Amino acid sequence: MNPGHDPPVRLHVGDAVVARVAAHRARLVPGVVTLRPDLAQTLLGIAGSVLGQDRSRLPADGVSATVHGRAAEVSVSIVTRLGYNCRDLAVAVQREVAAEVSAYTGLEVLVTVTVADVQLD
Secondary structure, three states, X not given: OOOOOOOOOOOOOOHHHHHHHHHXXXXXXXXXXXXXXXXXXXXXXXXXXHHOOOOXXXXXXXXXXXXXXXXXXXXXXXXXXXXXXXXXXXXXXHHHHHHHHHHHHOOEEEEEEEEEEEEOO
16 A cells, blocks of 8 residues: 555445435425335335334335436435425425435436325315
8 A cells, every 4th residue: 555545445325325315305395295105115114013123213215216336316206285386396306305315425316206195284
């Protein structure tokens, strides 16, 4: 090793890390009531509760992510309230999630948002 030179670092950010960061940020966007898990996430949640596993640490239900080299694809499924413009909310979630994941991981991020439900107050 050469003194004064840092060794090269190889970093791989896992899919779960990206999904958890994305879920955390998406929940903070005004207008997002909750995230909607897909069927597989719902079944895992049921199995986890039966087995006594604690999933409350930083759940990623409602988000799926795949890392490909230096880029990540993220899908977020949200629930909103009546009165929020779905298009504007989806754009806000895309922007906020992409910025947070990119800042945290250094990856280029593509975010797809699905408005899965609207709550009527």
